[in-house]
Amino acid sequence: MSECPHIAELPRSEPAPRGETCGACLAVGGHPVQLRLCLVCGQVGCCDSSxxxxxxRHFKETGHAVMRSFEPGESWRWCYADGSIV
Structure with a gap:
C-alpha cells in the first residue's frame, strides 16, 4: 500500500453511505458485484467485475478518486487516479 495525494483531500469523517447497494444497478435491473463506497460523497457503486x-463511472464523472470496499469485513481503499491500493 502507498500514500497518495488524494488521501489528504478526503473529508475528515467518512461520509455516510447513500444506500446499501449500487443504486444505479438497481435502476437498470442489474446485479451489483463487490460494492465500493466513495470516500468523498458516500456514493455506493459496483466494481469493475460488474x-x-x-x-x-462515478470516478470518471466526478473526479472523486478514493473509494473503499463496501463489503462486510473489508476496509481496503483504492485510488482510481493513482491506480493503486492506498
Whole structure:
C-alpha cells in the first residue's frame, strides 16, 4: 500500500453511505458485484467485475478518486487516479 495525494483531500469523517447497494444497478435491473463506497460523497457503486462498473463511472464523472470496499469485513481503499491500493 502507498500514500497518495488524494488521501489528504478526503473529508475528515467518512461520509455516510447513500444506500446499501449500487443504486444505479438497481435502476437498470442489474446485479451489483463487490460494492465500493466513495470516500468523498458516500456514493455506493459496483466494481469493475460488474457489467456496468458504476464505481469507475462515478470516478470518471466526478473526479472523486478514493473509494473503499463496501463489503462486510473489508476496509481496503483504492485510488482510481493513482491506480493503486492506498
Amino acid at each position: 457489467p456496468y462498473q458504476h464505481a469507475t
